[in-house]
Amino acid sequence: MVSNQQAKELTDLVLKSGSKATLLGDKEQLLSLNAGKPFELSISQGRIDTAYMTDIVRQKNEILLGAVHNIVDKQPDSALDKLSQQGPDTLGSTQHIVSTLDENAKDQSKAQLIATEKLPYAVAQDYL
Known part of the structure; x- marks a missing residue:
């Protein structure tokens, strides 16, 4: 998904800051919408170390x-x-589904907004 221009900008930033970068991805999947295949070319030309x-x-x-x-x-x-x-x-198999919606709230529109805000936290808690 990285174009030549984006790859150049990233490389320039990494070099300028004296940092290192690790590129992760699959060259067979999401192709860039803009011009270039910098990831695939870097691999095929041996410019970057590659693990499969x-x-x-x-x-x-x-x-x-x-x-x-x-x-x-x-x-x-x-x-x-x-x-x-x-x-x-x-x-x-059954799976417990977390609901953050307070069905007894007087203002259901506000309850829906609050439930939407709480959902990512509830999912993370359930996952952890």
């Missing part, structure tokens, strides 16, 4: 893991075959 994350750790189910490997290996038909073997989740 290739371990698949999110999928624990063997069928889904196999389908992901098929996608990585550009075998969509095999991936779809595996996914068709995957049955629905029958455990019936």
Whole structure:
């Protein structure tokens, strides 16, 4: 998502301040809306040290893991075959949903605004 101009400005800022920068991203995903591919070019020309994350750790189910490997290996038909073997989740999991809206408040418009302001904090608390 970084254009040539943005990359130049960042590089100039880093060099001018005597700092270091770490660039994170996937050159295959979000492409720049403006001209240039500085991230991809830096990698392909060996201008920056590059680490590749290739371990698949999110999928624990063997069928889904196999389908992901098929996608990585550009075998969509095999991936779809595996996914068709995957049955629905029958455990019936439930999830608690946090509500910050005070339904008993007299002014529901104000209550909605307050609830909207409280929501990020409630989500963070629930996550932590």
